[in-house]
Amino acid sequence: MTSVAGTPQTAVVTEPTAEQSAPADLSAAHLHPHPALAALTVGAIGVVFGDIGTSPLYAFREALGQTSAGGIDPSEILGVLSLALWSLFLVVTVKYVIFLMRADNQGEGGVLALAALARRALGMRSRIAIVLGAAGASLFYGDAIITPALSVLSAMEGLRTIPSAAHIFNEGVVRALTIGILIALFMIQARGTAQVSKLFGPVCILWFVTIGALGIWHIADEPSIVRVFLPTYGISFLATHGVTGLFVLGAVFLTVTGAEALTADMGHFGKLPIRIGWFFLVFPALALNYLGQGAFALAKLEDAARQGIPFVNQDWFFLMAPESLRPALIILAGFATVIASQAVITGAFSLTQQAIQLGLLPRLRIRQTSAVFAGQIYLPAINWLLLIGVLVLVVQFKTSSAMAAAYGIAVTGTMVVTTLLAYIVVRHRWNWSRPLALAAILPFLTLDLIFFGANILRVIEGGWVPLVIAASIGLIIYTWVRGKKIVSAFEKRQSIPLSDLAAALEKRPPERVSGTAVFLTANPHATPGALLHNLKHNKVLHERNLIVSIRTADRPFVDEASRAKVERVDENFSIVVLTYGFMESPDVPRDLGVGNKTEQLGLDPMRTSFFIGRNTLKPDAEKGMPPWxxxxxxxxQRNASDPTDFLKIPPGKVLELGEQVTV
Structure with missing residues (x-):
């Protein structure tokens, strides 16, 4: 079989280093000076709540639509509405805002940050935390593909509620507009969103004020609608509707999609701004809008009964607005859904960066799009793969109602994973007793599993889509981790202890050349393959040799003072371990002090060469992994980004040496 160029022997390795713990309060918030609390809250409203804030466009309509087969009666409207409001309260408010936001990793949240925290708590038994983190990350990509497609399409469908323009905006035109908007959104990612993101907060505040006002206006249609705050309406609905009730519950879950963003974006805004935004604006606006939609639907139901005509489930959100104001509402909804989509896309970029640093995915090209904000990154490969997935969904499903069935499974699956990781943190990190930890987590897990079970019923309708996406990502992660273990095992078998080499060279010193050689390796105490090849073929040794290993800690950021750990072996060799947080990008020359003579490891850039081991991989059907x-x-391996780019090493200063490895 033909051999294929592989990735370097000395790529980034994941190895938590508790001895180099950063200060407990170190996070992204401390890397840049924060503006006032009010500005942070506005920013959080624009980024964190975009996804959940656009749910009123379709959530109530879809949930009510599941009951329409046998006709809709007032008790069903009240039951659906009660389930929606209590879902917002229990899942978002109690579970995420009050409880899970306490389980942060140095201020950072999200499923991989939580997995890293759980891994640190478990120590040697950390495999389960990594498996759960990989599963949660895989499911997130399904969410990242569906959110832009569903939200933008549902906003554009509002054009069909304008009577004078309904004949123009047929299904095909709406779909074409949606595709155009989505393509434009993904095209601008390469330019960065630092400037336009300043508008996110004000636009989303206008959005929440508007939907809250619409709700208040229509609550007057049926003031008694507030009685749905009694949970008995939702419980009674589920008790009397059997399997249909479960389908409705699966659709009701659409009201809480986006809740994961509350913890995932903690590092950017902090807990307090997110909590202020939720309690004082977002939650009231959502509750009022859902109440307004329910009251409006009840009023229309009574009108239909008086006129003796069938009651039909409709696009309640847009119909609540007067026809003269509806175009402005549709435009505002379009902006809100684009912002929600942008938040998910950015989240996919950040999650991928974390997964790369944690060793779950191969290196991908990462570009900084802002000189001020470290979190503003762009990954071309992820961007275009997301766009392809989004466009396929829009073309395949055609309407937001058809697509809604695919949405809940990815989100509920991620929530189940998050809850399981939270148990590990509560039990082993916070050191709660098992009964107390179970008492705290079991109610949340039960709720998550009920929602997950309800959404699984919709697999045939479209729920298979996120499962296929998650399974594909999971297979990639598993294959990558397993393949890297095989390569690492080969390197370990071929290597000799650095101390043994140093002793041998003391007895028989080779020809020496001036300058510094930096050898990058996964195991700093074993002789790098590139060093052995250099001695074997070039028969020279530099006057100064640094054996550099790059490690990713199980925390988001590492204090600069703890970045480099230096160990002198002898006159010829020094071991340098550079530790980065899983949300940081390595910069080897900077952290070795190349070009900065005042640093401890200050090196002359004109006299420093970097050696990277790059093995040629050859598949073998008889050993290692299966051929497929x-x-x-x-x-x-072939499509991973060049290590010199990932590690920010000048290409002209790199020499690559390696050998053939069978996988």
Whole structure:
């Protein structure tokens, strides 16, 4: 079989280093000076709540639509509305805002940050935390593809509620407009969103004020609608509707999609601004709007009964607005859904960066799009893969109602994973007793599993889409991790202890050349393959040799003072371990002090060369992974970004040496 160029022997390795713990309060918030609390709250409203804030466009309509087969009566409207409001309260308010936001990793949240925290708590038994983190990340990508497609399409469908323009905006035109908006959104990612993101907060505040006002206006249609705050209406609905009730519950879950963003974006805004935004604006606006939609639907139901005509489930959100104001509402909804989509896209970029640093995915090209904000990154490969997935969904499902069935499974699956990780943190990190930890987590897990079970019923309708996406990502992660273990095992077998080499060179010193050689390796105490090849073929040794290993800690950021750990072996060799947080990008020359003579490791850039081991991988059907998995791993290796780019090493200063490895 033909051999394929592989990735360097000395790529980033995941290895938590408790001895180099950063200060407890170190986070993204401390890397840049924060503006006032009010500005942070406005920013959080624009980024964190975009997804959940656009749910009123379709959530109530879809949930009510599940009951329409046998006709809709007032008790069903009240039951659906009660379930929606209590879902917002229990899942978002109690579980995420009050409880899970306490489980942060140095201020950072999200499923991988929580997995890293759980891994630190479990120590040697950390495999389960990594498996759960990989599962949660895989499910998130399904969410990241569906959110832009569903939200933008549902906003554009509002054009069909304008009677004078309904004949113009047929299904095909609406779909074409949606595709155009989505393509434009993904096209601008390469330019960065630092400037336009300043508008996110004000636009979303206008959005929440508007939907809250619409709700208040229509609550007057049926003031008694507030009685749905009694949970008995929702419980009674589920008790009397059997399997239909479960389908409705699956659709009701659409009201809480986006809740994961509350914890995932903690590092950017902090807990307090997110909580202020939720309690004082977002939650009241959502509750009022859902109440308004329910009251409006009840009024229309009574009108239909008086006129003796069938009652039909409709696009309640847009119909609440007067026809003269509806175009402005549709435009505002379009902006809100684009902002929600942007938040999910940015989240996918951040999650991928974390997964790369944690060793779950191959290196991908990462570009900084802002000189001020470290979190403003762009990953071309992820951007275009998301766009392809989004466009396929829009073309395949055609309407937001058809697509809604695919939405809940990815989100509920991620929530189940988050809850399981939270148990590990509560039990092993916070050191709660098992009964107390179970008492705190079991109610949340039960709620998550009920929602997950309700959404699984909709697999045939479209719920298979996020499951296929998650399974594909999970297979990639598994193949990558397994392949890297095989390569690492080969390198370990071929290596000799650095101390042994140093002793041998003391007895028989080779030819020496001036300058510094930096050898990058996964195991700093073993002789790098590139060093052995250099001695074997070039028969020279530099006057100064640094054996550099790059590690990713199980925390988001590492204090600069703790970045480099230096260990002198002898006159010829020094070991340098550079530790980065899983939300940081390595910069090897900077952290070795190349070009900065005042640093401890200050090196002359004109006299420093970097050596990277790059093995040639060859598939073997008789050992290692199965042939089909070999092909996947080799594809990932070939398409991984160049290590010099990922590690920010000047290409002109790099020498690559390696050998053939069978996988």
């Amino acid at each position: 998995q070999d092909r996947i791993f080799l594809f990932l």
